[in-house]
Amino acid sequence: MREWVIGAAQLGAIQKSDSRESVVERMMGLLDQAAENGCDLVVYPELALTTFFPRWYMEDQAEVDTWFEREMPNAATQPLFDRAREHQIAISFGYAELTPEGRHFNTSILTNRQGEIVGKYRKIHLPGHVEFDTERDFQHLEKRYFEPGDLGFETFDNEGTIMGMAICNDRRWPETWRVMGLQGVELVMLGYNTPSINAQNRGEGLEKRLYHSELSVTAGAYQNATWAVAVAKAGVEDGFPLMGGSIIVDPDGFVVARTESEGDELVTATCDMDRCQFGKKTIFDFARHRRIEHYGRITSQTGVER
Numbered sequence: 001m002r003e004w005v006i007g008a009a010q011l012g013a014i015q016k017s018d019s020r021e022s023v024v025e026r027m028m029g030l031l032d033q034a035a036e037n038g039c040d041l042v043v044y045p046e047l048a049l050t051t052f053f054p055r056w057y058m059e060d061q062a063e064v065d066t067w068f069e070r071e072m073p074n075a076a077t078q079p080l081f082d083r084a085r086e087h088q089i090a091i092s093f094g095y096a097e098l099t100p101e102g103r104h105f106n107t108s109i110l111t112n113r114q115g116e117i118v119g120k121y122r123k124i125h126l127p128g129h130v131e132f133d134t135e136r137d138f139q140h141l142e143k144r145y146f147e148p149g150d151l152g153f154e155t156f157d158n159e160g161t162i163m164g165m166a167i168c169n170d171r172r173w174p175e176t177w178r179v180m181g182l183q184g185v186e187l188v189m190l191g192y193n194t195p196s197i198n199a200q201n202r203g204e205g206l207e208k209r210l211y212h213s214e215l216s217v218t219a220g221a222y223q224n225a226t227w228a229v230a231v232a233k234a235g236v237e238d239g240f241p242l243m244g245g246s247i248i249v250d251p252d253g254f255v256v257a258r259t260e261s262e263g264d265e266l267v268t269a270t271c272d273m274d275r276c277q278f279g280k281k282t283i284f285d286f287a288r289h290r291r292i293e294h295y296g297r298i299t300s301q302t303g304v305e306r
């Protein structure tokens with residue numbers, strides 16, 4: 001399948017007290033709307049089933065684990081998978097994954113239009129910190145609750161289109177995009193929970209934060225000649241604001257659809273995967289133009305060295 005009608009299904013705030021079941025109801029509402037709009041694929045945010053719990057400092061691992069899913073689908077999410085299959089819509093969404101071995105990941109999955117999981121990604125670039133940080137306006141404890149993903153930036157053939165996933169902070173790293181670009185990716189899906197306020201620089205402002213998000217996604221799409229969908233969880237969660245700004249971006253780096261609100265909102269675009277070909281065969285024909293003999297530092301060092 002080369003032409004996909006894609007829905008970016010932004011979610012508004014999810015409070016700490018909201019149940020998974022209530023969130024799944026909202027996700028199914030957006031899915032029904034997507035079906036009315038002829039969508040083939042719907043993308044939801046990072047950690048879509050709960051509030052953004054890494055803002056809360058917890059010491060009791062049993063309490064931490066209440067935010068994680070032990071299987072997927074599970075009782076709470078099965079109705080979403082069933083509804084997606086009824087509509088013949090592929091879905092992608094993020095959740096906190098607790099494996100049978102007791103490992104914790106910030107994960108996204110992708111299904112085909114029959115509701116079968118065809119791809120999984122575990123977040124690699126985990127922002128934030130491990131211990132309570134008194135210097136911040138609020139906490140961001142992803143490094144405390146998750147381990148870095150162990151699946152790489154794999155891509156998946158989903159009904160004839162090459163698809164990949166990233167999660168939130170991953171979008172700011174060109175390496176994320178290039179590793180998928182080198183597999184010929186045609187659609188990158190990512191969800192995010194980005195605070196409207198910089199916890200380490202309150203004066204930064206929402207405009208700059210939206211700009212940096214969009215800049216990262218549009219540049220990644222253009223430089224790898226791929227479609228991209230970036231979907232927010234937005235709104236005020238228990239007093240903590242998250243920004244919106246969900247977008248669908250074409251392989252030239254242009255935004256073709258954008259949410260306006262900070263609530264539950266669906267925007268759609270018709271995405272012809274063959275449009276990736278021009279960029280991939282010309283200015284970003286990697287096989288002809290890349291100079292890997294000069295890229296060694298990318299994989300041999302992390303910090304700055306002179």
Ligand code: CDV
Nearest residue numbers: 127140168169193194195
């Ligand atoms: N969930 C995230 O990864 N959020 C980060 C914030 C902390 C900067 C982001 O890159 O949007």
